[in-house]
Amino acid sequence: MSTLLYIHGFNSSPLSEKANTLKLWLAEHHPDIKMIVPQLPNYPEPAAKMLEDIILQHQDSPIGLVGSSLGGYFSIWFSQRFNLPAVVVNPAIRPFELLQNFLGENTNPYTHETYFLEPKHIDELKNFYCEKVKYPELIWLLQQMGDEVLDYRQAVTHLAECKQTVEPQGNHAFVGFENYLPEIIRFLKLSLK
Numbered sequence: 001m002s003t004l005l006y007i008h009g010f011n012s013s014p015l016s017e018k019a020n021t022l023k024l025w026l027a028e029h030h031p032d033i034k035m036i037v038p039q040l041p042n043y044p045e046p047a048a049k050m051l052e053d054i055i056l057q058h059q060d061s062p063i064g065l066v067g068s069s070l071g072g073y074f075s076i077w078f079s080q081r082f083n084l085p086a087v088v089v090n091p092a093i094r095p096f097e098l099l100q101n102f103l104g105e106n107t108n109p110y111t112h113e114t115y116f117l118e119p120k121h122i123d124e125l126k127n128f129y130c131e132k133v134k135y136p137e138l139i140w141l142l143q144q145m146g147d148e149v150l151d152y153r154q155a156v157t158h159l160a161e162c163k164q165t166v167e168p169q170g171n172h173a174f175v176g177f178e179n180y181l182p183e184i185i186r187f188l189k190l191s192l193k
Contacts, residue, residue, distance in 0.1 A: 002062040002190040005054055006037040009069030010095070010102075013039055013110035018068055018089065018177050025181045030191050040071075042108065042115040044124040048074065055082055064188025069150070069172065070095050076159075077128040079138050085188045089142045089174050093154040096125040136161035140187050142180060144170025163187070 006019050014037035026035050036054055040047040065086035067075030072091020079086035099122055107114045139162040145152045149172040156166055185191050
């Protein structure tokens with residue numbers, strides 16, 4: 001059985017709309033694919049450790065990554081490190097710059113968990129930055145120019161050698177994500193169907 005690891009974004013959870021849309025669609029169309037959507041810890045190092053553990057546990061069968069926003073950032077790192085295909089949806093490219101604005105107390109709107117971001121956590125995030133994408137054929141960028149949270153040009157530029165689908169308008173949540181699900185599974189090479 002192949003595995004799809006969905007990596008949610010900052011202050012998100014397995015209850016995110018994209019994760020649920022994908023999970024329901026897979027259950028109907030690809031019951032042969034196991035989807036894992038972990039609730040990531042709020043801090044970068046333990047989040048990365050959790051993701052690495054999941055990948056190592058499932059490396060005997062095909063694995064594909066889908067990452068949104070900060071999850072896209074982690075997906076790029078793990079794609080390149082473990083040679084895994086990844087679809088990144090409106091990914092954060094330099095989250096260590098953006099999250100400077102979130103230093104201090106934060107509350108996850110899904111889990112209602114309160115936590116404190118410190119400068120050391122920003123430094124931890126930098127450890128997972130892929131300066132150069134060595135295996136661009138492993139990554140597919142799904143990007144909407146209307147993203148109100150992230151500057152879409154960063155992803156388009158950083159992932160210039162990768163497959164890209166860049167749509168005008170849209171938003172950070174990625175309008176019409178469900179239209180890409182069959183192609184996502186094909187790109188990740190997770191099903192024999």
